[in-house]
Structure formats: structure tokens, C-alpha cells
Amino acid sequence: MKWRRTIITYLIISPLIYILIGYVFYPLFSTFVASVMHDGAFSLEKYRQFFDLKNFSNLKALFTSIYISVLSVIFSGIVGVLLAFLLSRYEFPGRKILSSLAVLPMALPPLVGVYAFVFLFSESGIIPRALKELFGLAAVPFKLRGIPGVLVVHTFTMYVYFYLMASTAFSALDPSLEEAAYNLGANRFTVWRKVILPMLTPALVAASLLVFMVSMASYTAPLIFGVERTLTMQIYISRTNGDLAMAATQSTLLSMVSISFLIFMRWYQSRRIYRSVSKGVVTQRTELKNPVVRYVAGITAIILVFILLLPILTLVLVSFSVDYAWTVQILPPKYTLANYAKLFSNPRTWEPIKNSLVMSGIATAANIIFGIAAAYAIVRMYFKGKNLMDILIMLPWALPGTVIGINLITAFNRPTLFTANNILVGTFWIMPLAYFVRHIPLVYRSTSAALMQLDPNIEEAALNLGATWGYTFRRVVLPLISPGIISGALLAFVQGIGEFVASILLYTPSSRPISVAIYEHMYRFEFGTASAYGVLQVLLIIIVLLVTGQFSEKASQSAI
């Protein structure tokens, strides 16, 4: 009888370990093996090629990736922190709407977001053409392409990380500390340097690491803006050229960078000392009094709101345009509702939607089951190797989508134990598997956070009252953590619907997802149809963001 608990523990964790080893570790390992084993023999040839100083295209890609990432950190850091500072410290007309829209860029799926910028700022984009027309110029005054294009898109989407983390830090900052410093005769500069900056440092470091990682993993922006010399692009190119060994080598190196960032980040966060924040402190916003300043601030706020909305508004506009009609005009000349009608009625355009819904649905269902079991095991059970399990669960979070794609290809282009002796590559199943793997950390995180909030005594109370473990789990634990599960699952679901990076490597004609369809329609200048798909994705994401916001609010209300 004493062994009952041990048996239950192993019953739960062995399938988890099987899944983690089979679909996270083994694919990563396969890629590594593929990078050092060519034709059955050990060889570092591909690594030599990578670091070849004579033909340094690979090294150049690595440096370009790093260069883009560093600049992305700097630019999005400046924008995010500045915005957080203004919004949390000053009261001015338009502040409320600006702060509620500040996270809107998160609603843009990567591919769709980049295309919105193309519509707006590329050589044939709305704004350069409008300026040319307006001022009667011979050529467009500027155009967004190459690395600057990538940087603009990165800044627009990634400043949100800085904004969120800095906002939290600012709101935790005790104003009396600052006042005390001013009182002691410190000037503004000293106060920033000695009081505010040190308090902000943890948030800044965490956001920097995150943005660097996300930026290293970025694939869509370089693809669309034609920056071929980034590591992610090189992986894709190696793969399409059939040099899987090179793709594996590049992936392994990129994984190593990402994983060391993950480790560094965990170390940094565990080392970090949490300062006790004085209770009941409400951040006082300074009301801007000077009418001129108020006027300027108000107008700036309106402009910023407009900039935040612009990509989505553009997408919506283009989604109503007739395919092929928009050529040299500033704005699309002809509009129609047919694009949307076609999406749902034409089997050819409906199929990618159906595929994405089905594949993301399957993946999310698996994520839910895995996430609940894993969270329960890690939060509530005692077993050896828990730390290792935790690391394996978080690993896909650090791995770029491109790498996950390559990992699955190298692992499952032959029959394996984990696929019941089937070859997954080239089948429908590799796609849901990829989505599942990519979203393991997300659903796990939100579920385990909910579980950690739950007083363990509550479960024990149910047992004490005579309920079995199963009954307790169904009637007590599950209802109480369901807001966490649902919000994680919904996010995973919409991200699956928008997934592009791994999909482009793995899809087959029968499993073409929405993002790949958008890419193809754009390639054929069917801007209207492509944008209609995009608007659909954005809409789904916005709905989910609203719903999950609602959920977490409810959860905090019923918290005891």
C-alpha cells in the first residue's frame, strides 16, 4: 500500500518522459548527429565549412543575425522603455487609449505583420508613393527593404517585451524613494542613474535576453525583406538545396546560441533578489499642466495610436481590394467583398483554413493533455529528475521555429520507435506535431502557474472528505485550474493558426496551412485574398486576447 503513490507517480510521468524524449530531445539529438555524421562516418567537415574563413558566407550570416539582434534589442529597448515611462508616469489626453493599444503588435502573426509593412513602406508601398505624389518627386523618397526593413518590423513587434517588463518595474517603483532622493538634493540625472536605473535593471536584462533570442530566431522578416544572409534563412536555403547536413549544422549552432541564452536567463532570474515593494503604493502620475505641453503630448499620443493601428488598418483595407488591380496607384483602386466570400465558399481557398483549424486543434488538444499532466507532475509530485524534465519542457521555447522544423525532419524522415515505425516527413502528421512541440512550454506554463496558485490543502481536504484521487482531480483541481489551461490553450491554438516558420519547412500539399497560402497568394500578387486570410488570423488573435484577459480577471476575482 505504501507503494501506491510511487506507482501513480510513475504512471503519470513515464508517458511524459516518453513524449519529451521522443519529440523534443530525440529530434534535437538527431540534428546534432546529422551535423557530424555524413554517410555513416563521423566528420566535422560541415563545421569546417561553416567556420571557413575563405568562404565565409555562413560566418557572415551568423554575424548578420547577431548584428540584427543587437540592434533590435537597442531600438525596441528605447521605444519600449520610453513608452512605459511616459505611460506610467504622466497623465495626458489620450493616455488611456494609448496604453490599451500598446500591446496591439502582439496581435500580428509574424507573416501578416511583415506584409502589412510591405504594403505600407516598400518601394510600391502606400506611404513612399503618397509622398512622391504629394511632392511631385521623380522617385519614391524612401523604401523599406533589407536590414532596415527587418529592424523596423522587429522594433514594432518586439518593443512590447520591453514595454511590459518596464511597465511592471515602473509600477513597482516606490515614488517615495525618488522623492526622498530629490529631497536630499539629487538632481534629475542623479536620480535616474542612482535610483531608477538600478531598479529597472532586472527588467531590462530579462527583456534584452528575450528580444535577442526572438530576434535570432526571426525568419519571416528576413525572408520577406530579402536578407538572405541570416542564420535562419541559411538553414532554410540549405534545406531547400538538399544539403540537410549543412542545415543540421547551422541548426545545431543556432540551438547552441539559443539554449545558452535560455540557461543564462534562468540563472539570471534565479539569482535575482526580489525587492520588497512597499505595500499600498499607487504610482502617482504627474498631470501635465502646461497647455502647450498637453497639446503636444495629446497630438503625439494620437499619432502613436495611429501608427499602432496602421498595419492592421492597412491589412483590412487591402483585404477588400480586387486581386491584381493594385499596380501603380497609391491605394488599391477597386474594392470588393468577394475575397471574404471566396475564402469560405471556394474549396481551394477554404482548404488551408480547414487545415490550419484541424492541425492546430489536434496540436492544442495534445498540448492540453500534456500540459495538465506535466504541470501536475512538476508542481505536485516528487520524483528524481524533475529538474531535467522541467528543462526539457522549456526547451522548445528557446528553439527557433526553423530549428524545430529541421529537428523534426532529421528525426522523422525515417521510421522510428516514436512514430510506430512510420515516416512522418511528407505526411499530414508532421505539422500538428510541430505545432504541438512549439507550444508545449506555453500551455505548460499557464497550467502550472494556475496549479501553483492552488493551495495543496484543497486537494487534501477533498481526499480527507473521502473523495478518490480521480474524483478530486475532476471535481476540484480541474475546475480550479481551468482558466489557466484555457487561456494557454487558446493562445497556443491561435499561434498554431498563424504558424509559418516551421510550417514552410514541413507542409505537404494536403496540409497546406493558412500562412503558407498567404505566402503563395502574395507571390502571385493576389494581395486581396492574402490580406483577407491575414485579417482572419488577426481577428482570431484579438478575440482570444480579449477572452483570455477576461479569464485571468475572473481568476483573480475568485482567488482566495
Add this chain to the structure above:
Amino acid sequence: MTLSHVKLKNVTKYFKDVKAVDNVNLEIKKGELFTFLGPSGCGKTTILRMIAGFYYPTEGSIYFGDKDVTYLPANRRNAGMVFQSYALFPHLSVEENVAFGLKVRKVPQKEQKEMVKRALEMVKLAGYEKRRIDQLSGGQQQRVALARALVIKPTILLLDEPLSNLDAKLREETRWEIRKLQKELGITTIYVTHDQSEAMAMSDRIAVMEGGKIQQVGTPEEIYFKPANRFVASFIGKTNFFEAVIEDFSHDSALVRVGDEIIFWVDSTCRQDGYIPYRGDRVAISIRPEAMEIVDRPGKNVVKGRVRLAEFTGVTMEYEVEMRGITLHISTPGIGKEKKSPGDEILVHLPPRNMLIMRGDDNEMA
């Protein structure tokens, strides 16, 4: 049918290499309110959780009556527990919380309603059936937890510091109510607390614990007047300790010397259980602050001292008195006697029956 209702035999519990509970042997009688009392971290909760079935002992056995329940799963013990955090189900109403155990037992719907109603009346919460848990005050939540544990008619009731989240006034009220209910129902109850006055006021018997070990088991009176060792003496109420030497010991009284000059008598029955002092033994004398009196005239067992500090608390006068090298805390009634001031010479009477002779080699000073 035995009289012992819960029995712990050689129970030891390790967490990794921390010994949380150390070889505990106990018998708890049917219908009594038995309290585990001790400082935080001494292993009280661990014992209670082993009785409830949330932990299994590393060694030893637990019996309910004659039945060995050591490894019986928690959900088959029929022991109602009230947790320190109450552990109410936040997604269920008051009524559904209380009905939980009945539903699990598949009690018919109608009967459930009736039993829930009675249980809520018992804890004075009639009319609160439909409330959400977060709409209740701390005291009300505590009572829901109690009703939820009692409604299943448990064979034993387990309470882990049930009052620690209530404010002082409510705490005193509630402890009477729990005691009254327990007596009415005649339910065997195991109570855990670190608050000695709570333990003294409520319990039939108390087990004083320290470092995972039981230091003494006894009625509140026994524990107060006949503490088994220095830890118990100092943990329960306040006491003065000083080193002394036995000058003489006979069947009715002992002559005790402190330092070179102070000599007084102690009733020879006033000694630690099982200890028979011999002439020349080094011992410790314990005397409670309120057991001494300030007197006007010298006499037997009257010692001279000098007041160092004096404090008026309302109910009592508290003095710190220096007597030839030893320091005593004395507590006298606040009304009546004239107030002494620091520097005053006073005479203190140490009544022979109010002292306790303890083994000198007992080094468990708190």
C-alpha cells in the same frame, strides 16, 4: 471495544534527513480533546497529517481502535480535518462545500440537504447556504470548514491551528464554541496549536512537543504545576529558574541552598516525577512569578531582595527583583498592595509548596 481510540506506536517521520517526528508513542482516548502543543516546526502538523493519512510514517504504526491504519489511504480513514488555511473549495458555494463529503458518500439528495442544514445551524451559519466562499469573513470560513468536517460524522476530528488566522477576540470566542461542540458531540478530537493558553483552556490532555519529541503528556494542570522538564516549565507560562544544592531531603521537606547565603524549604512532594534528590545533589528550582508574595516581616522562606524594575500592567504588578546574585520575576495582583519602586528593599516569600525541584543535569533549557 477499547478505550484508546487513536494509538501511535513508535512513530518516526523523516523528510530526507530531517527527523520531523521522533519515536512518538501515544494513546488518545475516546471522546477526549487531545492537543499537540509546541513551538513552530516541532512536528505537530506532521503528526496530524500522518493521522489523516497525508504522510506515511517512516517507522512505526498508527491505530484507530484496533485497526492498523498506518498505510490506509487518506480517503478511507473517515477523519474530518480542519486545515489552518481552511482549504475550502473556492468554486463551490457554502452549501456545496459542506455537502462535498456527503456527495462522495452517495448520501441521498434529500438527506444531504437536511444534514447540511443541521451542520450549518450547528456552526451558526444558517442562511448562508448560497454564499460564495469569498463573500465570507475569516471567522465564517473557519466555521464552514468545521461544518464540512463534522457533517460526514467522522470518527475523529483533526484541527490544525484552526484559530491562527482569526483576530484575538474572535479567537477566544471561537475556542469556546469548538470546545462546546466537541463536548456535545462527544467526538474524539486532536487539536494542534502553538498557543499555550489556547491549549490550556480547551484540552482534556496535552502533549507538549519539542524537536519532534513528546516532552510530556498530561492534563493542563499536570503540565502547569508538574512540568516534566525545563522546556515544558518555560514553554507553559512563565517561570523562574535558578541553580541550587540539596542540603537535606526528608519525607516531608527538602532544605535547599542557593549560593552561599539563601536557604529555604521546599515541600518534598514538589519535585520532578521520578526524581528522588539526595543530599548534595545540584538541582534547578522552578517557581512561577505569581507563586511568590511580597511580605512585611521576615520569617521562614522569606528572602531579602532589591527591586530593579517595576511595571504596572493593570491586572498585575510585575517586578524584577535582585536577590544576592539571582534575578527573579515576580508578579503580584495589581490592586491591594502598595507599589514598590526600583531601588526599594523588599522581602519575598517563597511558599514551599509552590516550587518545583528539577534534576540539575537536565540541560534542556529553553
